[in-house]
Amino acid sequence: MATAASEKLVTRRTVELAVATLAWVATLALANFGPGAWWTGEGWLNWLAVSLNLVAGAAWIIVQVRYLRAAGELQRKVQLEALGLGLGVGFVAAFALVVAHRADLIGFEVDVALFAVMIAVVYIVAVVVGNLRYTR
Amino acid sequence: MKNRLRELRDERGWSQGTLAEHADVSRQTINALETGRYDPSLPLAFRLARVFELPIEQIFDDA
Numbered sequence: 448m449a450t451a452a453s454e455k456l457v458t459r460r461t462v463e464l465a466v467a468t469l470a471w472v473a474t475l476a477l478a479n480f481g482p483g484a485w486w487t488g489e490g491w492l493n494w495l496a497v498s499l500n501l502v503a504g505a506a507w508i509i510v511q512v513r514y515l516r517a518a519g520e521l522q523r524k525v526q527l528e529a530l531g532l533g534l535g536v537g538f539v540a541a542f543a544l545v546v547a548h549r550a551d552l553i554g555f556e557v558d559v560a561l562f563a564v565m566i567a568v569v570y571i572v573a574v575v576v577g578n579l580r581y582t583r
Numbered sequence: 584m585k586n587r588l589r590e591l592r593d594e595r596g597w598s599q600g601t602l603a604e605h606a607d608v609s610r611q612t613i614n615a616l617e618t619g620r621y622d623p624s625l626p627l628a629f630r631l632a633r634v635f636e637l638p639i640e641q642i643f644d645d646a
Contacts, residue, residue: 520612521612521621522612524621581614581615
């Protein structure tokens with residue numbers, strides 16, 4: 448956005464989004480690797496870690512929406528296309544792999560992390576390509 | 584959709600950044616509009632019309 452106030456707001460929202468994303472990833476790592484790696488047999492710690500991850504996830508979603516509301520209309524379009532592409536590829540690939548796995552067409556185990564990585568990579572590439580498409 | 588943004592901006596001796604500031608959008612948006620890669624929303628078209636003090640149809644042409 449162009450005016451100093453709106454530019455400042457977008458910058459603030461972008462920083463918030465980066466922090467919220469890192470916080471969600473960190474709490475996810477804590478909930479996933481914590482039991483066994485950092486503590487053992489403490490059920491309440493597992494619950495705490497999972498709860499923290501859910502709270503961080505909810506905050507991440509809110510921050511993402513706030514970022515989209517603050518972004519300029521062109522950037523919103525780029526983000527919308529990237530999110531749509533990421534989600535679409537994630538869903539299609541996820542169901543195709545699950546079906547292929549059940550039909551014994553693939554040998555490896557299908558892990559949910561694979562889809563998260565796939566969505567993230569497609570989203571990032573789509574944002575970069577979208578920005579290049581509208582600005583080159 | 585064709586538009587006269589570049590021409591109108593040049594007449595006023597404005598940079599893309601200056602027009603972006605007047606219309607409260609990013610310079611990237613002005614660039615995308617001028618090169619025809621992006622069509623503005625109705626509110627943005629109205630804002631640009633107000634900036635140039637012209638009717639929308641004298642700036643944008645969907646023919």
